[in-house]
Amino acid sequence: MLEPKEVNLSPMPKTWILDLDGTIVVHDGPYILGHDKFLPGAKEFLDGISEYDMIIFLTARGEWEKEHTLRFLKENHVRYDHIIFGAGQGERVLINDNKPDGLVTAVAVNTTRDKFCQTKFQTDYNLGTRYD
Numbered sequence: 001m002l003e004p005k006e007v008n009l010s011p012m013p014k015t016w017i018l019d020l021d022g023t024i025v026v027h028d029g030p031y032i033l034g035h036d037k038f039l040p041g042a043k044e045f046l047d048g049i050s051e052y053d054m055i056i057f058l059t060a061r062g063e064w065e066k067e068h069t070l071r072f073l074k075e076n077h078v079r080y081d082h083i084i085f086g087a088g089q090g091e092r093v094l095i096n097d098n099k100p101d102g103l104v105t106a107v108a109v110n111t112t113r114d115k116f117c118q119t120k121f122q123t124d125y126n127l128g129t130r131y132d
Contacts, residue, residue: 006120010128020059022113039116057083
């Protein structure tokens, strides 16, 4: 889905799967700027993710970029559960099943490169009423 104005999410714990370059940090920042740099609003967004949610970063960055990437995240106190290096540069495809109560359990948002996502993610307490 192209970047919507708002997305309603259940109060259930979530898994956030986020690309790094052009989504959270400036695309190819280490090569263009000499270092990584957060896109405006990205750090605040990450800081606002619930401690009960899981954060997974995907990046096409290779192993040779791993050390400086992990150092940047650590120095900036970015919480994450997993990071996958060497992800393909093509589409990222997520397939998931819906809950029996109808909760749609997969949301994808495409943003403009080097512009942090402007979608407002809201909690709708009427969603996700069954936990099976």
